[in-house]
Amino acid sequence: MTRRHACVHLLFASLLAAALGASAPARGADDDPVGAAMKLYEKRRYEQAARVLEDALARLEAERRPQARLVLGMIYVRNADLHEALGRTAAAAELDYLDKLLKTRTGDRSRYARLHLAEALLARGSAAEAQRHFEQVRADPGIEKRYQALASVGLGSVLWAQRDAKGARAVWAGTGGAAEIALARAAAQGGGRLADVKSLRRVADDASLAPQLSARTRRYLIEIYTAAGAPDKALAVARAGDLGMASYVESFRAAKGTAKSINLYDLALLTDLTRLYRELARRQLEQAAADARMKPSAEYYLAEVLNDLGSRDEASTYVEAFLARAQTPVQYRERARVRQALIAHRQGRRAEAESAWTAMAESGSDPEVLADIVLGCADAQAQCSKVLARVGQVTEAGDGRRYQRLNFALGSYYLRKKDYARAISYMEAGRDKSNKNKIEANDPEMLAGLAEAYYRTKKFSEGLEIFFEMSKEFPVVRQIQEAMQGVYSMEQRSAGDVKIL
Structure with a gap:
């Protein structure tokens, strides 16, 4: 999202509030947490922006709380989108890295990379491939029993995803009663909607009382609380730990006798955080929508969040309600229509959606609306040849900024189409070259995609530079840094531990 785009979001909320008669007394910056949060939001400092409003909500006057909830919901929406983009980039690098670790010579081979590879594949939806690795971990006598049990929990999730409910329950039943295993099982069953909310919260509450929580335990708690409808508790767990911490540090002797250690991470954490932020957004936006002044804006964002959470019918209802309103900015009416088409595509009405996108692209020239159309085509993996032709005409006539x-x-x-050269070309055209890795000047979602494109084309240093800067605001990207550096080191046959540039 560009700085201009962030400002438009605020303008949109303000216009709607003004149109509906909202008013508030003039305030200074010190007692205006909403304004302070919006400034951080414009700079893409999503975590900082969210904390400002989270801390302020309880002490705000009742009349100002709906606006604060609306803005907080907007912040969570963008943070979720960013973590989804980071998850795609992480998958590209981490799956490669873990696979390479398994293929190194015997003396240098990691035993525990296979478990993390299986979990990563499951998180990215490759259940069949994950199953093979989970079964190998379970059969490996060199793996600690508790990690074999964790592999069994993962195998149960695979079977559940494959609609083998009987097999999944049988595998889970044989995993034992150790605390960590019970927590992993609760997370898996919560994700599959197999356990009741009260029992899930009870398991999580008991586990959260431990004086120290491992990175793996923290991830399970985030999953359980989110599944149990307690996203605030999940957020507290996430905030209390270091999201850049490795899930497992494996130390062993390499073939030449030198000590070696590698950090293994949970790729699923990025998926979990994406869902968490969307659930938080939904909660805040639903509460904002209860206020007549904020309802139109909240409906607009709720349609986006619910669509991404898979609640298509509910999302469609909110889009229709928004479009039925007379007093909405033209640009946002068009963008709502773009979203309506994406919802239709995800509901299986593909031809209808692509026809709508084409008609809007051919009749319009607003770059924000056109961008939404192209992103919709990308998300839907649609060809959209006429849309691209029209957009090409528009971009040729304008400047990159x-x-x-x-x-x-x-x-x-083009990144989704695996045309990496074109992906790099377009993203670089819009990149602020004077502040090329600064998130204040460049959308971090774009930077994450650009880093992936550079990684795919073996330009490792360009990708690592991006994440070095992003890690200052988002520690979770450390896992992407280490994976990229690890692949680079192995491809260059570089000796020694994996290190961050």
Whole structure:
């Protein structure tokens, strides 16, 4: 999201509030947490922006709370989108890295990389491939019993995903009663909606009382609390720990007798955080929508969040309600129509959706609307040839800075199509070269995609530079850094431990 785009979001909320008669007394910066949060939001400091409002909500006057909830919901939406983009980039690097670790010569081979590879594959939806690795971990006598049990929990999740409920329950039943295993099992069953909310919360509450929580335990707690409808508790768990911490540090002797250690991470953490932020967004936006002044804006964002959470029918209802309103900015009406088409595509009405996108692209020239159309095509994995032809005409006639978000959208489209050269070309066209890795000047979602494209084309240093800067605000990207550096080291046959640039 460009700085201009962030400002438009605030303008949108303000216009709607003004149109509905909302008013508030003038305030200074010191007692205006909403304004302070919006400034951080414009700089893409999503975590900082959210904390400002989380801390302020309880002490705000009742009349100002709905606006604060609306803005907080907007912040969570963008943070979720960013973590989803980071998850795609992490999958590219980490799956490669873990696979390479398994293929090194015997003396240097990691035993525990296979478990993390299986869990990563499951998190990215590759259940069949994950199953093979889980079964190998369970059969490996060199793996600690508790990690074999964790592999069994993962295998149960695979079977559940494959609709083998009987097999899943049988595997889970044989995993034992150790505290960590029970927590892992609760997380798996919560994700599969097999356990009741009260029992899930009870297991999580008991585990959270431990004086220290491992990175793995913290991830399970985030999953359980989110599944149990307690996203605030999940957020507290996430905030209390270091999201850049490795899940497991494996130390062993390499073939030449030198000590070696590798950090293994949970790719699923990024998926978990994405869902958590969307659930938090939904909660805040639903509460904001209860206020007549904020209802139109809240409906607009709720449609986006619910669509991404898989609640298509509910999302469609909110889009229709928004479009039925007379007093909405034209640009946002068009963007709502773009989203309506994406919802239709995900509901199986593909031809209808692509026809709507084409008609909007051919009749419009607003770069923000066109960017949404292209991003919709990318998300839906649709060809959208006529849309691309029209967008190409628009971008050729304009400068890169004005069309920054549109260039990002085109880059994202070609990244999904695995046309990495084009992806890099478009994203670089919209990149602020004077502040090329600064998130204040460049959308971090774009930077994450650009880093993936550079990684795919073996330009490791360019990708690592991006994440070095991003890690200052988002520690969770450390796992991507280490995976990229690890692949680079192995491809260059570089000796020694994996290190961060």
